[in-house]
Amino acid sequence: KQEVTQIPAALSVPEGENLVLNCSFTDSAIYNLQWFRQDPGKGLTSLLLIQSSQREQTSGRLNASLDKSSGRSTLYIAASQPGDSATYLCAVGVQGGSEKLVFGKGMKLTVNP
Amino acid sequence: DAGITQSPRHKVTETGTPVTLRCHQTENHRYMYWYRQDPGHGLRLIHYSYGVKDTDKGEVSDGYSVSRSKTEDFLLTLESATSSQTSVYFCAAGVNYGYTFGSGTRLTVV
Numbered sequence: 319k320q321e322v323t324q325i326p327a328a329l330s331v332p333e334g335e336n337l338v339l340n341c342s343f344t345d346s347a348i349y350n351l352q353w354f355r356q357d358p359g360k361g362l363t364s365l366l367l368i369q370s371s372q373r374e375q376t377s378g379r380l381n382a383s384l385d386k387s388s389g390r391s392t393l394y395i396a397a398s399q400p401g402d403s404a405t406y407l408c409a410v411g412v413q414g415g416s417e418k419l420v421f422g423k424g425m426k427l428t429v430n431p
Numbered sequence: 432d433a434g435i436t437q438s439p440r441h442k443v444t445e446t447g448t449p450v451t452l453r454c455h456q457t458e459n460h461r462y463m464y465w466y467r468q469d470p471g472h473g474l475r476l477i478h479y480s481y482g483v484k485d486t487d488k489g490e491v492s493d494g495y496s497v498s499r500s501k502t503e504d505f506l507l508t509l510e511s512a513t514s515s516q517t518s519v520y521f522c523a524a525g526v527n528y529g530y531t532f533g534s535g536t537r538l539t540v541v
Contacts, residue, residue: 360535361534417462
């Protein structure tokens with residue numbers, strides 16, 4: 319059974335810091351890995367998607383990497399801003415034709431002005 | 432996201448009553464999903480559908496049933512609501528490299 323872990327559960331930082339969010343998964347047989355953002359009371363927004371054959375993806379101040387062999391992904395946020403405050407979730411696409419995603423529990427980020 | 436609409440957005444119901452949550456998509460996705468989100472557990476898959484009348488269980492399906500009579504609609508039913516089913520329910524549609532999520536339904540069972 320695939321399990322996805324995000325540690326720590328919460329992080330509070332001052333504005334301007336460069337951040338690294340970690341995600342680990344137990345089964346390397348994945349289709350892809352995604353990072354989502356969730357604002358309070360809202361649904362999920364996909365930030366970055368890394369296919370299993372890729373090593374990283376970048377979008378603006380965000381960079382996500384994937385190491386399938388070690389079962390790890392990191393989301394790097396450069397020059398953090400208060401608007402980055404949200405919960406960040408990691409999810410892996412599992413193989414088997416079901417198109418399912420398995421989610422981590424998320425990490426609540428607070429960026430203080 | 433305008434592609435997925437969940438209704439109702441909020442609901443309070445009594446223990447033992449039946450409850451149906453609706454998910455409507457305008458994107459013609461074959462796959463649709465119901466997740467619940469609880470503190471300390473993240474999002475957990477309840478049921479999913481891979482086509483009209485084709486559904487399967489997720490990891491937390493006990494106490495829930497689903498139906499999909501049309502591509503655009505996926506219904507989640509709690510036959511007899513319990514307090515442990517108090518949660519935020521999210522519907523999603525698409526394939527695993529391109530999910531669209533609804534805004535969620537906050538269900539409270541008292």
